[in-house]
Amino acid sequence: MRNTELLTGKLLLTGGKAYLPESNSLEPRDLLIEDGQLVGMEPSIEPSDDMEVVDLEGLIISPGFADIHVHFREPGQEYKENLETGSAAALAGGFTTVCCMPNTEPAIDTQESVRYIRQKQERLMVDIYPVAAATKERKGRELTEYGEMTEAGAVGFSDDGAPIMNGAVMRRALEYSKMVNKPVIQHAEDLQLKGNGLMHEGKVSTALGLPGAPGISEVAMVFRDLRIAEYVGARLHIQHVSVAESVDLIRQAKERGVKVTCEATAHHLMLTDEAVRTFNTNTKVNPPLRTRADVDALRQGVADGTIDAICTDHAPHSLEEKERTFDLAPPGMIGLESALGIATKSLVANKVIGLPQLLYRLVVAPREIMGLPGEFYTEGKPANLTIFHPGEEWVFSREHVYSRSKNSPFYGSQLIGRVKAVLAEGRIANFGVTVGE
C-alpha cells in the first residue's frame, strides 16, 4: 500500500500507554523496535543517540486488532476487493489479523482454495485466515472436508451469507467440527421467515413501503442452533447478532454452559433502521439495521460479555452495484476503516464499557474464538502493534477509505478514536504519527 515503509534501525516509542491483555489494563510503556522487531518493553526506556524517538504522548499502543468477519472477495470478485486492497483497509482500521469469509467465486470449500488464500497472504502486512465453507458450494447439503481444510489453514466453517437452513445438516456440521475443534459459524437467519425482506420489519419499513425482514427470522434460527450445539456438544459461533432477543438467548445458553460465542458488528452497535429513511442503499445490510431497543441490547451484551467480539462484516460492493434500486443493490457495507471510531463512540464515549474492555473485544476475544496465535508483545518477533488516539473526534469521509469499494453509510459522521499507525511484518503503515524529530 502507498504509505507503508520498511522499519530499519532503532525506533523508540515513548510516552504512550500500552494495552496489556494479561491485566486487561492500560499502563505507561515504552517500546523499543529494532529493524521492525520488538526488542524491549519497559515502563520507561532511556533514549540513546542511535534511536529514532517517537513521542506517543496521549496515544494508546495495542496489539494489532483482529477482525473475524471480513469479505475480501478473492477469488472471483476482485472488482470489489482483493487481499491486497482489503489488507490496506484493515491496516487503516488498525487490524493486523482478519478472517475472510468463503462466499467467493468459487467458494472457498476445498483445501486448495484455503491454501491459495494462506499462500497469497504471506507477503502482506495483514495475517489473513480463511473461514472455509461449511458445505460444498455453500449449498447447505453436503459437508466439506473439515479435516483437510483445517490442515491447510482454515480456522472455522461457515456458509456465511447462506444460512444452513436444514437442521439435520447443521447438526452434522457441528458434530463433524468436533473432530478438528473449530467453530461452525452461522449467519443465523431463517430465510423463509425473512422472505423478500430488504430492511428490518418495523415502523420504518411500514412507513417506507419496503418489505421487512422480521427480527424473529434471526431469533428463531439462533434458538435452533443453540439447541443443536448444546445437544451435540459442539462449538457454535453466531455471526453479527442484531436482535435483542438473540442476545438474551445466547446469554442464557452461555449460563447453561453451551459452547457458543458471538460477535456484533460496529454498525449494528451504532445505527438503527431510521438510517434507511434516506433510501441510501449503503444502509442495506444483512442482517438489517434494527431498532434503538436492539442497539441498546447489543451494547448491554457487549458490556456483560454475552457478545464476545466486535467485528466489521466488511462487505465491499462496487458503486455500480450500490446505485441499483433498493431491491437489487447487494446487501453490505465496508467497515474496517471506520470500526474503531464507531466502536469507541458507541461503547466508550457512551460509557457502556471502558477502553480496555473494548480492546479486549478487538484484540483478545476474536483471536480466542478462532484459535489464532495469541502471544502479544513477543520480544524478538516483528512488532505487531496498533497505535491510536482514543479520544480524537474526526469526520469520516471517502478519503479515509483504502478499500477498493466505497460503500459506507458513515460519510459525514463524526467518529471518536482514530488509528495513527500500524506496525506489522517489519513495516509501518503510518496514518499520522510523526517519526523523527
Add this chain to the structure above:
Amino acid sequence: MGALSQKHMLGLEYVPKADIELILDTAFSFREVLDRPVKKVPTLQGKTIVNLFFESSTRTRLSFELAEKRLSADSINFSASSSSLSKGESLRDTIQNIEAMKMDLVIIRHNTPGSAHQLSNYVDAVVINAGDGTHEHPTQALLDLMSIKEKFGHIDGLKVAIIGDIAHSRVALSNIYGLRTMGAEVTICGPPTFIPPFIEDLGVTVSYNLDEVLHGQDVVNVLRIQQERMQSALIPSLREYRALYGITLERLNSLKHELTIMHPGPLNRGVEIDSEVADSEHSIILHQVLNGVAVRMALLYLLLGGKEQKGESNA
C-alpha cells in the same frame, strides 16, 4: 400564487398541509380548463417532460400524458419493464441518457420503493413519483383528496376508511399520509395478513371487521385485490375475501347513512367491490379519474413554475 416548499414530489409523507392546499386549489382552477371547449393552455410551452415507466400502467400514464398535453409541454415516453433491465444495469445508467437530453421534469413509475428518491439524487430535473413499488403514489392520493374535498367541501374531521391489502399498497400509504396531514380520521381494514406491522404509528385505527368499520364512515377507499396474494399465503381465496371484506350491495344497503365510495382502479368487479356499488350514485370513482388530470396539471405547473422563477432571480 404561492410556491411549493419542495422541489420534487416524491411522496406525501413530508409534504406540509399548505402545499397540499395549494396543489388542490390550483387543481380546482385547472378543472375549469378541462370543462372548456378548448381544453389546452400554453402554460408549459417549451418545457420538456419525460414519462419514465418501468412498470406497466394505463391510468396513471394516460392521466399524466393528458395533463402534459393540456399544458402544452413537450413530452416523451420511455417504457421498460423493470424486470427486463438486466441486473447489471443501475438505475443511474438507465436514466443517464435521458438526463443528457436536458429534461425539465421526470415522471417515474418503478416497482421498487425509493426509486424516485434515488432518481432525484442523480438528475437535475424535477422528479414526480408516479408510484414506487409498495411505497408511495402521491398523485393518486392528491386526486383522492381533491375528490373528497369536491364532494364534502372539506377534508378536516371526515372519517375515511381504507379497505384491503394495506401492506402492499402505495395508494394506502400516500392516502394515510395525505389524509392525516389534512386532518381526517383514518381507519384501515382488511385481514391481518394485509395489515403491516406498526401501521398504528402513522396515526390510523386498525380493524379486521368491515361491518363494524362501515358504520360511521364518511368515505371508503376500496383497494384492488391482487390475484397473486393467494400464492404468498396471505389470503386463502377471493371468495372468502369477498364475503368478509367485499363492498357488496347488501352491505351498502344495510347502512343507515350515506357512504361515499372511492376506488383507485382498475376494479375487480365482484371481488372487492360489486358492480352495482361501483356504478351507484354513492360512487365518485369517475370523478377521481377526471380530478387525476387536474391534480397532475396543478403539480406540473407548480413544480415547473417554481423552477422558472428561481432561474430568473439568478439571471
